[in-house]
Amino acid sequence: MTRSHRIAHRALWPVLAVLVGLGFAMALHLRPPPDTPSAGAEPRATEAAR
């Protein structure tokens, strides 16, 4: 890899880790309780991805 690729690589992963880590943790924390449809999620949409 060229130097610029290495620099991009080293910068990208920590940023990705923080963004996705936060997003994932929030998605886990804000999950609707069982038997309650989520506030905004389309039932059809979630059903399709199950």
Next chain:
Amino acid sequence: MSVGFRAVQWNRAKLVYDAILLAGVALFIGGFLALGFWIEKPSNGPERIGLFIRAFGSCAFLMLTVILAIGPLARLDSRFLPLLYNRRHFGVLTFFVAAAHLWFMLQWYMSQDLLPTLLPELMKGADYAKFIGFPFKALGIAALTILFLMAATSHDYWLAFLTPPVWKALHMLLYPAYGLVTMHVALGAMQSNRHVLVPILFGGAFVAVVALHLVAGWRERKPDKVVGGGWIAVGPPLSIPDKAARIVAAPGGERIAVFRDGAQIGALTNLCAHQNGPIGEGRIINGCVTCPWHGYEYRLADGCAPPPFTEKLATYPVRIRGGIVEVDPKPLAPGTPAAITWTP
């Protein structure tokens, strides 16, 4: 416009790699479906299709995770290098598995005459302002588009046409694609399926990939430390392992691989002409410096690939002063003879 390109040459290693890949995918999807039917038999068509959606989606996520782990693993331990060799086939197959996931999703809508509702669902602007309720399918579609771009340009023709630096930059889009896929799962499947294994497996896979990349990046900081201008001291000749290299950084930050083949010492750019692979992490095999990524070969004396191949690497002048090998960081034209013979 034409580019230097040779047709793909199949060999036994590639065929075995692909056979293992296909068998692994078939085994995973078959096992997932069998387990799904055994745990809770789908009672109708859409439920059956839903199981296929989950099987192909999980398989694509696992494949993406493995692909992204191969790079840092190979840098941390050379025993993983054989996995890197044919990684592009792995990537193309991942695209097809992910595309099948989308195709089953469309089937799910069609089986209930709901297909016309899909586009309005994706176009509902207000949902994009929500966190829970965000149209997670859009994240999956964005990731699949990136995978398509990468699969479509994975061939060596595009590598030669775009040049290795541009091609590599384009293929680094896989990292954000992995983030998109992880959030696609977090805002989609994880919201409807409350099984404890869902966040553990998907979140754990993401954490493992990130950790591997961070550790590999951290370990690679040292060779990038630039040491002033002028000739760079590498060390005594015997500090360079026989038939291997020590890597130093030029003032611009690019790396130089200083090889020793017995008494012959030569310096080449650390970038393989094929895919910018780390040539300095390779070894001298049958008299040629061999790139660890795809086996491209170059003569140490002048950086030229042996005939009939035509690739050339930039070389660097080397000298020995006071028993220390030094390299001039100013590159010579690719293919310029520059190696020296050391007399112990």
